[in-house]
Amino acid sequence: DAGVTQSPTHLIKTRGQHVTLRCSPISGHKSVSWYQQVLGQGPQFIFQYYEKEERGRGNFPDRFSARQFPNYSSELNVNALLLGDSALYLCASSLHPDSSYEQYFGPGTRLTVT
């Protein structure tokens, strides 16, 4: 079975632009979480979706939004990009949203904002 896939792998955007990142979970996984990892730091939780409903939101501004589709894939949208949004964006899928279930991470999307 394929693991979690993310697209694109790398992305360069200009300040003020908008970006959409995509994630396909492992087949059968209905929970998708998004994390932001700034260089030299650990990942920080952005969103979790389960069965197409938002289950949790981290401490990120409203410029960040996400959604989950009927096939359980997910998109993360970031509006009005800032230089500080440059980071590795990680998607993780799991069978269940409860944290006791193992989360499987994708390879990430490296976003650079210039």
Next chain:
Amino acid sequence: SQQGEEDPQALSIQEGENATMNCSYKTSINNLQWYRQNSGRGLVHLILIRSNEREKHSGRLRVTLDTSKKSSSLLITASRAADTASYFCATDGLSGGSNYKLTFGKGTLLTVNP
């Protein structure tokens, strides 16, 4: 904000030696997990230890958990050059029912020299 703090920030050892990394956290947890990350790519789940467990083994990995001290340690025995990576601890949170998100520390960069 980061819940867990790994110690040391960086560790350099020779192949065959053991590596010990520590993690401290602040709030009560349901479980604690350790992840590995190679060169800024996706995270790989290593082991999960529940709050009612004190020690867990998986291959060359040994994890301990002391909930009274709010700390955990990860021991990698007989290290190999392929173990070179960043290691993160991640906790969920009992408070506020936020058992859906993981809070990561800043990580320990382990270098295993051949």
